[in-house]
Amino acid sequence: MWVQVFDAFLEHLIRQGRLTVTLPSGRTQSYGSGEGAPEVAITLHDDTLPRKIVLSPDMAVGEAYMDGRLTIAGDDLRGFLSLALINIHAQGQPWFRRPLEYLRVALRHLKQFNPASRSRANVAHHYDLSGELYDLFLDADRQYSCAYFSNPGMTLEASQEAKKHHIARKLLIEPGMRVLDIGCGWGGMGLTLARDYGAEVTGITLSTEQHAMANRRAEEAGLAQRAKFLLTDYRDISGEFDRIVSVGMFEHVGVPHYETYFRSLRQLLTPEGVALIHTIGRSEPPGSTSPWITKYIFPGGYVPAMSETLRAIEHQKLVTTDVEVWRLHYAETLSHWLSRFEDNIDRARALYDDRFCRMWRYYLLASELTFRHATQVVFQFQLARDQRSVPLTRDYLYREAGLSTRRAAE
Structure with missing residues (x-):
């Protein structure tokens, strides 16, 4: 199920440039038009990553890169993050992620309570x-x-x-x-x-x-x-x-x-x-x-x-x-x-x-x-x-x- 949701998430998000993803199963899928942004290939080495990325992309991608559970062809981190940010800024979040984003904003006062x-x-x-x-x-x-x-x-x-x-x-x-x-x-x-x-x-x-x-x-x-x-x-x-x-x-x-x-x-x-x-x-x-x-x-x-x-x-x-x-x-x-x-x-x-x-x-x-x-x-x-x-x-x-x-x- 989570692989399908992950696939829908990337289909919605990546419109400019191209992102090629290789899952832990070995399956490879590409997203995007190839125009207007970099072309980047990544490999996921952890079966839990599709679910984690859908639920919290910032946290999941950042931690996976730190730990080596997500690798980027040529270690092109600049290209990968540019591709992601260009598309996020243009497309916004898909409908099924918006409640999670609203919840994050609603809870921000607790996160920022700084006595x-x-x-x-x-x-x-x-x-x-x-x-x-x-x-x-x-x-x-x-x-x-x-x-x-x-x-x-x-x-x-x-x-x-x-x-x-x-x-x-x-x-x-x-x-x-x-x-x-x-x-x-x-x-x-x-x-x-x-x-x-x-x-x-x-x-x-x-x-x-x-x-x-x-x-x-x-x-x-x-x-x-x-x-x-x-x-x-x-x-x-x-x-x-x-x-x-x-x-x-x-x-x-x-x-x-x-x-x-x-x-x-x-x-x-x-x-x-x-x-x-x-x-x-x-x-x-x-x-x-x-x-x-x-x-x-x-x-x-x-x-x-x-x-x-x-x-x-x-x-x-x-x-x-x-x-x-x-x-x-x-x-x-x-x-x-x-x-x-x-x-x-x-x-x-x-x-x-x-x-x-x-x-x-x-x-x-x-x-x-x-x-x-x-x-x-x-x-x-x-x-x-x-x-x-x-x-x-x-x-x-x-x-x-x-x-x-x-x-x-x-």
Whole structure:
């Protein structure tokens, strides 16, 4: 029975390109027109996979690839995931899978319930992995968020620097301003604001590894008096800040906590304060997180829709002074990360094992292709308590950057 349902599932789904599937029985079947997407051949080595793929494609395919129970001709993971995402985006789910998808969305509040204790465990799952792992694919500043490719052909290092300075311009930083960096990572953003803009930075993280490295970097850079990093939750911070920045952290807040998050921002901002929230987003209605991503990569994580984010912002009487949408910048960032990871695969294997390396490669590549072929983008929300806190046009963002570019060209 499940083989027949699996066959109907693929007949519905694969219209562009071609997918050739060899079942454990040895039977081979092809799906798709052969046009408009890659042609890929896979082999299933587990009799339970047809049922598991129908019930939960993300989880079943991801785990089977990690375990070697699903193999791809030529190990063409890029072609396979591109084929799948192009068709999923075009066709949607067949009717017999829609109730399962509706159930996933209905249960998302339970999956994303992230009180402080659970948030700490979620963060440790991903960010307290070996520091050597992140050295294998990130830039030297360890920017683990979308870079800003303001010019074609930029290196990863240059585009990550461009991202930080673009954000700093949006924050209208002046020397001596008190800045809160929520989800400070390994300290790169906070150290840039302290060193290059004269800010007094307090960074917070729930990762013990990030906390230790950020403070060590501040000491080594002679910035410990202007940049301090705390191991604490945003809900436990008090005081007033002229500026608040949060890069790549909002994805971990969880839908049930959006109101609390933006209420905290409003309470922490001075009356003239400005905040900049940089987050992965979805250019479609609210949905749910891939169960494979939840289990293996980001437990408690969720990519928000603009509608649900702005609803929470509005309820806390914050003024949305600017919204910018970055398209494909994260695809390019992830492409750089994947290339570096694959170049260092032997070192990654020495840290962990083959299964981990397949998992990490699957994560980076699936993420890249979701930005290329599906609906993921990056949102930057500039927020204030007073609409007069920022200029009335965007000119201020580009004057200095444009002048620097012209000077470099000369």
